[in-house]
Amino acid sequence: PARFDMASLIKEMETLRLGTKSTRHSIIEKLQDRGFIEGNPVRPTPLGKGLIKAVLTVDSKISEPDMTAELEKEMDLISQGSTTKDSVVSESRDMLGRVMESLEKAESVLKEKIKLSLNEGTIIGVCPDHGTDIKVIKNREYIKIKCLTEGCRIEFTSKIMGLIKETDKKCEICGLPLINIIRRGQSPELRCIDKDCSYNKEKNTMGKCPKEEGNMVIRQSRYGKRFLGCSNYPKCTNTYALPQKGTVKFTGEYCTICNSPLIMGFIATRRWKFCPDIKCEYNRRKDKAGKKQTSAIA
Ligand SMILES: [Zn+2]
Ligand SMILES: [Zn+2]
Ligand SMILES: [Zn+2]
Ligand SMILES: [Zn+2]
Incomplete structure (x- = not known):
């Protein structure tokens, strides 16, 4: 079925006599604040779905619109002066007492059900x-x-x-x-x-860190930009910027000037070898020779 937006949800609550004109909005707000529903059109969160499932399986009156409707009707009657506040309060207290009792009994079941549905x-x-x-x-x-x-x-x-x-x-x-x-x-x-697992370490390495014994690995910045960072971070803060487009691979060679791992960039059919230290003279040279590593990592 189509989801309710805020306006149609309030209308539906009116039809079901849930809440009063002054409380309907705050009921929805409460459900949002506690993380049971979200968005507009409104949809239940996983937590909300868990709660609904749990409540439906618990034997009590809380999930029935009737009960709140009954209470609200009496509140209306008070404001019209046709019933006394005292009688409504004691009636509600009885009703809530019964609900609380069955809720307490069901609490552990409820918690378990919510947990299961989240899992x-x-x-x-x-x-x-x-x-x-x-x-x-x-x-x-x-x-x-x-x-x-x-x-x-x-x-x-x-x-x-x-x-x-x-x-x-x-x-x-x-x-x-x-x-x-x-x-x-x-x-x-x-x-x-x-x-x-060491599977990840070997797979990701982009060569050895020239500053100490760590490995350079591709990392993602908070802004989604990739860069080379040392696996010994935060002990070692060595980083290199990477081109944001194309594929990058470690060549197995090291820069003859600064000892940084040399990287190969690929975009479509284009490929180019570079020293990740952008200030390094290597990138301005024409021959671009690299020092072969004895045990090259593919
Ligand atoms: Zn485990
Ligand atoms: Zn593994
Ligand atoms: Zn390092
Ligand atoms: Zn270099």
């Missing part, structure tokens, strides 16, 4: 540390890969849709599933879902 997703493996499932959870906001045990090293979240793609490949080193990381202007990169 919905596809199982892609079993955690070697905990034996619990590793799941891919996708929703409108993110893709998340995580071990269901809290605090596990296996956790990977991407806010940008399409950045992570599942694969049916397994890591040769640890046996966990591999995922494809897709970045603009670069060929997809296979990564082990255990971020500490």
Whole structure:
């Protein structure tokens, strides 16, 4: 069915006699503040969906429009002077008492149900540390890969849709599933879902850091720009700017002037070798010779 926008939602609440003219807006606001609904047209968040599912399975009157409607009707009657405030207050207290009682009984069930619905997703493996499932959870906001045990090293979240793609490949080193990381202007990169796995370190290296024993790796700045950073960051803060277009690969060679790893850039059929230190004389030379590394990393 079509989702409600703010105006039609308030109309529907009117029809169901939910809230009063003065409270309907703040009810919606409250639901937004607590993260149960979002957007306009309004849609439930994963948390909201969990709550709805949980409430529907709990035996109480809270999910029925009737109960609030009944209360609100009486409030209207008070303002018209046809019933006393006291009688309504004691009636509501009784009603709320009954609801609270059944809610308290159901609370643990409720919590469990919400947790379960938040953990919905596809199982892609079993955690070697905990034996619990590793799941891919996708929703409108993110893709998340995580071990269901809290605090596990296996956790990977991407806010940008399409950045992570599942694969049916397994890591040769640890046996966990591999995922494809897709970045603009670069060929997809296979990564082990255990971020500490040495599979990722070898795959990503763009040569050795000339400042100490770290490896240079492609990183993404907060603004989405790629650059070379040292794997020993923050101990080593050595960085190089990279061209933002095309593919970049480590050549296996090092700059004869500054010892930085030499990089090959590719855009369509064009390719060019450069020293990532843009101020380096290497980039102004014509012969552009590089020092061959004995154990070249492909
Ligand atoms: Zn785990
Ligand atoms: Zn691995
Ligand atoms: Zn370094
Ligand atoms: Zn250089």
